Amino acid sequence: MQLTPGDPAPAFALPDENGKTVSSDALRGTTYLLYFYPKDDTPGCTTEACQLNDNLARFRTLGVPVIGVSQDDAASHHAFQEKYGLRFTLLTDADRRAHAAYGAWGDRPGRGEGVIRSSFLVGPDGRIRKAWYSVKPDGHALEVLAELGA
Numbered sequence: 355m356q357l358t359p360g361d362p363a364p365a366f367a368l369p370d371e372n373g374k375t376v377s378s379d380a381l382r383g384t385t386y387l388l389y390f391y392p393k394d395d396t397p398g399c400t401t402e403a404c405q406l407n408d409n410l411a412r413f414r415t416l417g418v419p420v421i422g423v424s425q426d427d428a429a430s431h432h433a434f435q436e437k438y439g440l441r442f443t444l445l446t447d448a449d450r451r452a453h454a455a456y457g458a459w460g461d462r463p464g465r466g467e468g469v470i471r472s473s474f475l476v477g478p479d480g481r482i483r484k485a486w487y488s489v490k491p492d493g494h495a496l497e498v499l500a501e502l503g504a
Contacts, residue, residue: 355457356457356485356487357456357457357474357482357485358482358485359481359482359483359484359485360481360482361481361482362480362481362482363378363388363456363474363476363480363481363482364378364452364455364456365377365378365379365455366378366445366447366451366452366455367379368423368445368446368447368452369428369445369446370428370431370443370444370445370446371428371431371432371435371443371444372428373428376421376443376445378476378480381419381476382478382480383478384417384418384419384478385416385417385418385475385476385477385478385483385502386418386419386420386421386475386476387406387413387418387419387420387421387473387474387475387476387498388421388423388456388473388474388476389402389406389420389421389422389423389471389472389473389474389489390422390423390424390447390452390453390456390458390469390470390471390472390473391403391422391423391424391469391471392424392468392469392471393424393425393426393469394424394426394430394431394433394434394444395430395433395434395437398471398491399424399491400438401491401492402471402489402491402492402494402495403422403434403438403440404438404440405491405492405493405494405495405496406420406422406442406494406495407438407439407440407441407442408495409495409496409499410441410442412499412504413499413502415504416502416504418475418502419442419443420442420443421442421443421444421445422442422443422444422445423444423445423446423447423452423453423458424444424445424446424447424469425446425447425448425450425453425469426444426446427446427448428446431444431446453469456472456474457470457472457485457487458470458471458472458487462488470487470488471488471489471491472485472486472487472488472489473485473486473489473494473498474486475498475501475502483501484498484501486498
């Protein structure tokens with residue numbers, strides 16, 4: 355199952371790196387980037403996170419929060435943020451419910467079941483504005499900014 359533009363974004367309420375719950379309800383009225391990645395401090399995930407972080411000022415100028423989601427716990431998220439100076443929120447989806455709801459978990463051709471690196475631009479109306487599946491980490495931040503017209 356893949357989400358497409360105009361689909362309602364699945365609801366979520368997940369703990370961030372500080373244990374505070376971040377929910378889709380609280381984000382309503384805001385355009386935000388929700389991206390799913392396999393694991394903290396791995397090569398592709400680090401590339402993607404660092405490039406998003408390097409462009410964070412541009413996202414913030416547009417009023418678009420960047421939110422990463424993985425199965426990693428708060429301690430892992432903290433270490434990842436500290437090591438690379440990441441300045442955006444990382445959420446824990448330990449039971450993979452949000453992954454499943456967004457189509458970010460499933461069969462990966464030639465690699466078996468796992469996280470499908472995916473990103474979702476969610477509009478202020480709570481609907482999917484753009485969905486990217488099987489994301490290539492290098493250059494994705496600029497791809498999202500281009501979609502935002504930046």
